[in-house]
Amino acid sequence: MPTVFTHAIVPLAFAAAAGRGVISPKLAIAGAVLTVIPDADVIGFRFGIEYADGWGHRGATHSLVFAALFAGFISLTWREARSLAGFAFLTLAMASHGLLDTLTDGGLGAAIWWPFDNARIFAPETPIRVSPIGAGFFSMRGLETFISELKGIWLPCLGIALVGWMARRATTLRD
Known part of the structure; x- marks a missing residue:
């Protein structure tokens, strides 16, 4: 998996590109937080859930459907996210986690298409090294x-x- 910092940079970059008028700073931060939620699935190891299980690491919580359902719940319950743009942004933010995990060079891949397909997949190219856990992060x-x-x-x-x-700035300068 990419590091927690890298998962968070994706929605922050898209929020910066869209601008505050489209994605508020609160919504941008929420998107960054949502990018780490899929890895909560590691708690399953404590309860005997195997890595390759549908609810194991990089399983259901890394899917596009899970991202949409989770973002939908937040959009229904949080005024800041109660718009199509807010829902779409939060869905894409959370979905980016599983998509980035498909770019890594290790593990079992991610169950992006769960519940329709439990297959763990990788992207055609896997340029991202899998992040070492714990103190290994501070190694070569x-x-x-x-x-x-x-x-x-x-x-x-x-x-x-x-x-x-730059696109927003060019539009502002033209007006």
Whole structure:
């Protein structure tokens, strides 16, 4: 999996690209928080749920359906998210977790299509190193992971944020 920081950068970049008028700072932060929710599935290990199980790590909680259901609940209960844009943003924020996990070079892949298909999948290219857990993050492998995330996720996200900002600025200058 990518690191928790990298999961959070995706919705923050899209919120920056869209601007405060579309995605409020509170909604942007909520999106960043939602990106870590799918990994709560690791608690299943304590209860004997196997990694490859449908509810195991990178299973149901990493799917597009789970992201939409979770975001839908939040959109129904939180005024800040009670719009089509808010729902769509939160869904994409949470779904980005599983999608990023398909770009990693280890594990079993992610069950993106659950409940329609329990298959764990990887993207055709897997440029992101799987993040080491615990103290291993502060090792050479942790550094390699961070560098792969910078190249494969952070730089493209920076580009998305800058393009959105420049487009909004150009529109403002024209008006």
